[in-house]
Amino acid sequence: MGSIPTYDPAAVEAAWQERWAQNHTNEPDLDHPSRPFYNLMMFPYPSAEGLHVGNMFAFTGADIYGRFQRLHGHDVFEPIGFDAFGIHSENYALSIGAHPARLIPENIETFRRQLKRFGAMFDWRQELSTIDPRYYKWTQWIFLQLFNAGLAFRKRAAVNWCPVCKTVLANEQVINGYCERHPDVKVEQRFLEQWFFAITRYAERLLGNLDRLDWPESTIAMQRNWIGRSEGAELVFETPAGQKITVFTTRPDTVFGATYLVLAPEHPLVDALTAVEQQPAVRAYQREVAAKDIVSRKVGDKTKTGVFLGSYARNPATGEAIPIWIADYVLMEYGTGAIMAVPAHDGRDFEFATQFRLPIVQVVRRDGEALPFESLDGVLTASGPFDGLPAAEGGKRIVAWLAGRGLGTPRVQYRLHDWCISRQRYWGPPIPIIHCERCGPVGVPERDLPVELPLIEDFRPDDTGVSPLARHREWYFVKCPKCGAAGRRETDVSDTFLDSAWYFLRYPSTDEDGRPWDPRRTKTWLPVSTYIGGNEHAVLHLLYSRFITMVLRDLGHLEFEEPFPKLRAHGLIIKDGAKMSKSRGNVVIPDAYIQKWGADAFRMYLMFLGPFQEGGDFRDEGITGVRRFLDKVWTLVYDAAGAPPQPVPLPPAVDRKLHQTIHKVTVDTERLDYNTAIAAMMEYVNELRNAECGMRNAVEPLVVMLAPYAPHVAEELWQRLGHDTSVFDADWPAYDARLAASGDVEIAVQVNGKVRARLTVARGLDEAQVRAIALKDDTVRKFVDGKAVKKTIYVQDRLLNLVV
RNA sequence: GCCGGGGUGGCGAAACUGGUAGACGCAAGGGACUUAAAAUCCCUUGGGGGGAAACCCCCGUGCAGGUUCGAGUCCUGCCCUCGGCACCA
Secondary structure (H helix, E strand, O other): OOOOOOOOHHHHHHHHHHHHHHHOOOOOOOOOOOOEEEEEEOOOOOOOOOOOHHHHHHHHHHHHHHHHHHHOOOEEEOOOEEOOOOHHHHHHHHHHOOOHHHHHHHHHHHHHHHHHHOOOOOOHHHOEEOOOHHHHHHHHHHHHHHHHOOOEEEEEEEEEEEOOOOEEEOHHHEEOOEEOOOOOOEOEEEEEEEEEEOHHHHHHHHHHHHHHOEOOHHHHHHHHHHHOOEEEEEEEEEOOOOOEEEEEEOOHHHHHHOOEEEEOOOOOOHHHHOOHHHHHHHHHHHHHHHHOOHHHHHHOOOOOOOEEEEEEEEOOOOOOEEEEEEOOOOOOOOOOOEEEEOHHHOHHHHHHHHHHOOOOOOOEEOOOOOOOOOOOOOEEOOOHHHOOOEHHHHHHHHHHHHHHOOOEEEEEEOOOOOEEOEEOOOOOOEOOEEEEOOOEEEEOOHHHOOOOOOOOOOOOOOOOOOOHHHHOHHHHEEEOOOOOOEEEEOOOEEOHHHHOOOHHHHHHHOOOOOOOOOHHHHHHHOOOOEEEEEHHHOOHHHHHHHHHHHHHHHOOOOOOOOOOOEEEEEOEEEEOOEEOOOOOOOOOOOHHHHHHHOHHHHHHHHHHOOOOOOEEEOOOOOHHHHHHHHHHHHHHHHHHHOOOOOOOOOOHHHHHHHHHHHHHHHHHHHOOOHHHHHHHHHHHHHHHHHOOOOOHHHHHHHHHHHOOOOHHHHHHHHHHOOOOOOHHHOOOOOOOHHHHOOOOEEEEEEEOOEEEEEEEEOOOOOHHHHHHHHOOOHHHHHHHOOOOOOEEEEEOOOEEEEEO
16 A cells, blocks of 8 residues: 555645646636536625635635536636725725825735635636726726716715715715714715716616526515615695695505695705795704704604694695695605605604694504504595595505596605715726816717826825816816817716626626627626625625616627526625624634645635535634545545556445435535535545545545535545546536435334334335334333324334324 | 524534434544654543443423424514614605
8 A cells, every 4th residue: 555645735736726727727718618607706805904714715615616517517717806996995095105006906916816825716817807997998988888878967966975085975885874984983964966877767677687586585685675666656735826746655545644744855845835934944944954964864863853834735635734844754865755644654754743743643444553553454444435445455546536636646666776876086997078068078989998097196085075086187177079178077986886897797808908898708608607795795786787787788788687697695704703804803814724724624614614605603623624534535545546446346335325425415515505515525434434445436426526625635636546637627426316325224213203212124114014113122112012002104214103 | 663594512513395403523521552742543422310231211402382193394472693774655
């Protein structure tokens, strides 16, 4: 047998990484693949701290899946890139006094080195970075496609403003009224001209398509909630002067109980509806609300406030005059910015009515229910001709009745807002627009793309709300491309979510300069076969990517409208019960672990920590177990490699276990249940060791199954077994269901549902046979003797239950 | 408040459509090898009780009920925890 060299991961891994690069092992033929499989994972933001275990956990899980597909004969394309623009990079650069244009490429270099070290099958030919002008040229091109299609527009909008970041924040960057980057800085409200994408026009399709996506239920639910479709009606309340106030309601059945109206303080009709004597109070209230930031208005103190306008409108159902109020609990951006208040059947209206002593009229009844009664499960009352109808049915009839008089119409409303893509910052792709006095906003002609982000030393944002680019005069002033008059460049840069909304389209075509992608390659590789990423992107990134893809399809640039038919979400790796973050100081960097244990052991350890799709708590105690396992495999294979090459039949117990293992590893890997797949391989190795079976045909399939998990050592062992091609060119082992289900079985014998004995019997016995054997067992007899067996339940090969 | 996960040994976790709870691994204890240690190998390990022993009994999957021959798994009502949304009419 001879002495076995010890397993030295560092040497094995370096050697194979070099060979993969030399042999182009991970570079599929992009133009003529026979069975293309696009294995996509969410590209990282290259932070200054470097790749942390959370990234590596995600990428390893995705890489295992790609390698598994490769072993099933697919041409797997597994690209990687860097999402390197954005406020995170810029703020970090500011905080250490560096320039992002110099700092970020260094970070990328660190990431690239770390990514190469852990041994994923990345196709480095197709690497991309969002800060590369060759990339963002096409990000700008996409903006222009939307602009030319009328889907990009400018609007003055109330925005969240962080006085420290000196920029607009998205609502999700505001945590309880404070900036997510600066937990002690209150967010303010500002009004600025912003660029928006009209994503709301796609709401119905974005929602409807969810039904046919193979995505985690929870992700679908989050998207559904975010889009927030509600069905209801618009109803019209008229004032004596003939002004029409339109409200949106999901409860038209309760219109007979509407005892007052509430408008948002910014509602355009407020001035016209305010009685002279109420003007001072109304103005004061409007000013007070405007001074609040939009977040604390929504999230902060929810005590109801409001002011009576001093005027009235007619309830279209009862004909009664009801007072009109303004209150900040009504939001201008949702529905029509006005509501009919039904205090008997809405908690918020109830609170408001109680506070300001407004009338409360119950119009839906169910026995034993107190007000406010919000359920639709009741019967109409005090509703004229509709009394006695179930609320849902009554609502439909009331809308029809009001529609007949021109006072109502059914209406679907979404919570989704248009996507604000403007950022008053430096570190992003300039929005490719030139403002002209005569022509208005004009798109930069495609031949002039990219609009390069100029390298300016003073990129610090200031308090004006205008991007630092405006201070760069030779860049800022430019001729209008349409009329030649003096124009000014748009100085806002676009949201990073736009960079990442199309990167998967670019990967197969990174070598294209004249167009964003090669249509033939796109047709070959897209849509993405499997997309694996974190649930922190469940809503925005995925929704925006779907939207952009849909628009590009409508404009004739793509042939599909859903980019990710199959999505899987991995869990989060936490440390000491908390999410890893620099501020908590609990970020784990993988380099030292890889150094000590090897990339293969560390990959497997991360996957063995818990279910991939749920994540887990990082502790480093367990890694020795995985490393010991690899050492055992190493020894077993070296022993087997010395055995004669012609196959001899395996001992039946080993053969059975082998086929059971193949079955389990196959099924579990396909489902991303990596932790149990690894456990199954460990069991098999234990079996081989117990049986002292060091046979070639017992270990060859194991090496192949191990390959997705521990690719370097699998290659080394495969070669040791005498193969001169990559293990990834081998076939995934087939399993024989008959063999897997051969041999004896242990049957549990229960008496009255309690296990009293375990019998080892031949497979496939019938109830009578098992029962006869069971009744000979001493322990069973102890519980059965002297009693009548009333009933027996038999589950083939598993269990016999005697009921006495 | 609403929408989703999840509560199982000392720890990370397994358990397919109701059918032998705790696979696999860590840690711990004992033993072998060694001058010694590390490494490696073997054994034990949910709690309690009985037996000289092979073994046997009772309890046990967040809590309280229920359905069932049988419940970690299904139903009802709670508690805790983690994500997401949050005055969306």
